[in-house]
Amino acid sequence: MNEEERIDKIINPKITDFQMDKRAGTFVNPYNMDNGSRGSIYLYSLVIGHLWIIDLISQNGYGEFMDEIISYAENNKSNLVEWMLTDNQIKDISQILERNGMKFEKKVKWGLDVNKYKTEFEGLKTKDHPYNVLCRYLHLIKAGLSLHIKNFFNKELTLEDNLIRYCSIINATYLPLTLPEMGYEQDLLDSMSDEIKEILIQESLCSVEYKELRYYPKNLGAIPYISAITRRLSEYWENYSNTEEVILSKFMYSLRILSELNLSLIGVNGILSSMSTRVLFDNYWQSKYLIENDEVEKYREFALDRLRLHILKRTGREDIENIDILRIASQNNLLAPIPINGDYFTKSPREICIKLGLKKEYDKFYEYNSEFIHASLTAVLSGLMTECSNPEHNFHLTINPSASRYIDSIPHIIDILNMHIELINGYIGREVFEKFKLEELYFQTRTEFLEYMEGISELYSSSSE
Numbered sequence: 001m002n003e004e005e006r007i008d009k010i011i012n013p014k015i016t017d018f019q020m021d022k023r024a025g026t027f028v029n030p031y032n033m034d035n036g037s038r039g040s041i042y043l044y045s046l047v048i049g050h051l052w053i054i055d056l057i058s059q060n061g062y063g064e065f066m067d068e069i070i071s072y073a074e075n076n077k078s079n080l081v082e083w084m085l086t087d088n089q090i091k092d093i094s095q096i097l098e099r100n101g102m103k104f105e106k107k108v109k110w111g112l113d114v115n116k117y118k119t120e121f122e123g124l125k126t127k128d129h130p131y132n133v134l135c136r137y138l139h140l141i142k143a144g145l146s147l148h149i150k151n152f153f154n155k156e157l158t159l160e161d162n163l164i165r166y167c168s169i170i171n172a173t174y175l176p177l178t179l180p181e182m183g184y185e186q187d188l189l190d191s192m193s194d195e196i197k198e199i200l201i202q203e204s205l206c207s208v209e210y211k212e213l214r215y216y217p218k219n220l221g222a223i224p225y226i227s228a229i230t231r232r233l234s235e236y237w238e239n240y241s242n243t244e245e246v247i248l249s250k251f252m253y254s255l256r257i258l259s260e261l262n263l264s265l266i267g268v269n270g271i272l273s274s275m276s277t278r279v280l281f282d283n284y285w286q287s288k289y290l291i292e293n294d295e296v297e298k299y300r301e302f303a304l305d306r307l308r309l310h311i312l313k314r315t316g317r318e319d320i321e322n323i324d325i326l327r328i329a330s331q332n333n334l335l336a337p338i339p340i341n342g343d344y345f346t347k348s349p350r351e352i353c354i355k356l357g358l359k360k361e362y363d364k365f366y367e368y369n370s371e372f373i374h375a376s377l378t379a380v381l382s383g384l385m386t387e388c389s390n391p392e393h394n395f396h397l398t399i400n401p402s403a404s405r406y407i408d409s410i411p412h413i414i415d416i417l418n419m420h421i422e423l424i425n426g427y428i429g430r431e432v433f434e435k436f437k438l439e440e441l442y443f444q445t446r447t448e449f450l451e452y453m454e455g456i457s458e459l460y461s462s463s464s465e
Contacts, residue, residue, distance in 0.1 A: 047124040048200065048392055049081035049188075050135045051107040054120045056097070057131070062160040065100035070141075070159070072096060074150075079142035081188065082108055083196045108196055112203040114392040121391035127171070133163045136174040143184060145173055206398040209389040213269045213403050215410045215442040216449035217262045222441050226259045229433070243296040246303075247427055250287050251420055254280045258413060266403075268442075271372060271383040273409035278369035280413055281361070284420045286345065288356055291427050302344045361419075365412055382406040414438050 057066065073080050078089060085093070094104040107117075114121065123131030140146040149170055153162045163170070177184040217223075233248060240248060257276045261267040290296045345352065353362035371379040386400035418435040425431050443449040 047121070047132075047135060048108060048114075049079075049083060050124065050131075050138065051117060051120060052082050052105060053080060053134070054124060054131050055105075055107065055117065056102060057134075058120055060100075060102065062130075062158055063100065065097060065102065066159050068096045068100075069093065073138055073141050074146070077142055077144065079138045081138075081191070082106060083193065084191050108199055110199060110203065112199060114204050114390055115207070118391040128164075128167045130160050130163045130167075133167045133170050134159075137163070137170050139177060139184070140170065140173055143177055145177075149173060200392075204390060204392050206388045206393065207390045208386055208398060208400055208402075211386075211403050212446045213265055214408060215268050215444060216265065216446065217268065217442055218440070218452065222255075222436065223259050223262050226255045229255065242300060244428065246296050246300045247287055247291065247424060250283050251424055251433075254283045254417060254420060258417065261413075268410060269403055270407060271379070271404070273413065274369045274372040274379070274383065274407050277365055277409045277412050277416065278373050280416045280420075281365040281369070282349070284416055284423065285349065285353055285356060285358055285362075287420065288358070288423055289345070289352055291423065292356065299344055365416060369409075410442060411438055414441070 053069070069080070072078075072092065076089065078085070080093075090104060097104050120131065123129040124135060126132055137146060137149065140149065149166065152166050152169060154165070157165065176182055180186070230252065233252065237245070257279060261273055261276060267273065290299050349366060350359075350362055353359055353366070368378075372383065381397065383404050383406075384399060385397040386404075388396050388398040414436050421433045421435050425433060443452065
């Protein structure tokens with residue numbers, strides 16, 4: 001994007017261009033910061049030009065040395081941005097610092113570790129923080145707009161207290177410098193050498209803080225219990241009525257999904273668990289609807305007809321090339337009637353859940369998890385992205401190589417299964433299934449999981465001796 005296009009996006013922004021600034025609690029136009037790609041230096045990066053000062057303050061406070069530094073900046077009309085300092089200015093500043101028992105140290109250099117300065121960057125990039133206000137004041141000095149602000153300063157107060165008390169005046173005075181037509185911020189960008197830009201790009205890459213997974217199956221979680229239930233039902237399947245088989249098979253479908261999730265820690269803690277939550281809830285409300293409306297047998301017949309349709313479509317027979325042939329054949333009694341269009345549940349899930357008294361559960365389990373079924377951008381952002389932990393970057397997202405930021409589905413899955421168990425037990429008239437307990441199926445810290453695995457390993461080693 002060239003500068004003309006960027007300015008146009010600033011003057012005529014689109015709502016789709018805006019991003020959430022979580023610290024400000026509002027949406028901001030990212031094109032004001034030119035952070036469209038890692039090949040360019042966005043304006044937020046310019047705060048790093050004052051890191052050398054902020055690091056000194058972080059270690060020594062706002063001492064007398066800062067009064068001397070501010071006076072030097074005023075006398076030389078300098079913003080004290082590191083890469084804009086001349087050799088003579090660096091020499092003068094070094095002498096000031098040496099008199100106060102400190103030394104000047106460049107920060108923007110090869111080997112820069114931005115993670116050492118997380119606290120400093122948080123202050124530099126947080127509105128009304130003294131670090132941020134100080135940087136703006138230094139820019140106002142260079143722009144020749146600081147004199148009237150200094151007249152407000154109370155000589156009885158420290159520099160820090162003055163920055164806090166008069167931050168609104170400093171911020172308001174600084175605002176015009178951000179306008180493209182003023183050219184001030186562009187001049188700052190232009191002042192950066194190719195080497196400085198390369199340092200900021202190569203030494204300040206996106207990073208992600210490690211986050212532990214939330215759930216670790218105990219003894220493969222629910223798999224042994226589900227396997228036992230499956231074997232039992234399989235052996236006695238002939239004893240159940242057609243309608244009981246429908247209700248039980250739908251429940252077993254949900255159990256099979258949980259069993260498959262438990263084969264992988266990522267499955268339990270990742271995108272598949274959110275998709276599965278929606279499927280399990282669908283299974284539950286459908287079963288509840290069928291039972292309460294006495295439509296289990298009707299649903300069974302519909303499902304068998306649908307199954308015939310899919311078998312016909314998947315046989316690869318040359319005489320059945322498309323759905324239209326099947327429709328014509330069915331309408332002319334050449335085939336037994338097949339429900340070609342639509343689904344059994346013709347009303348919306350929301351409408352059905354309201355009638356079933358499940359509106360609260362629908363809101364909790366259905367809508368958010370549907371985003372994952374449909375692969376919407378909401379699901380992508382929730383399941384794949386996380387906050388970049390590089391303190392120098394502009395509070396943006398990057399791809400998470402491990403666990404999701406937001407997905408926490410296992411408690412919901414257990415809740416849904418327990419509702420389903422209660423439904424089935426009531427339908428059959430006795431307690432056929434016991435409810436699940438989250439704490440019995442999953443460790444909820446990595447430490448507990450590792451201790452358990454070490455115990456298993458020791459037990460295996462001792463038994464093999």
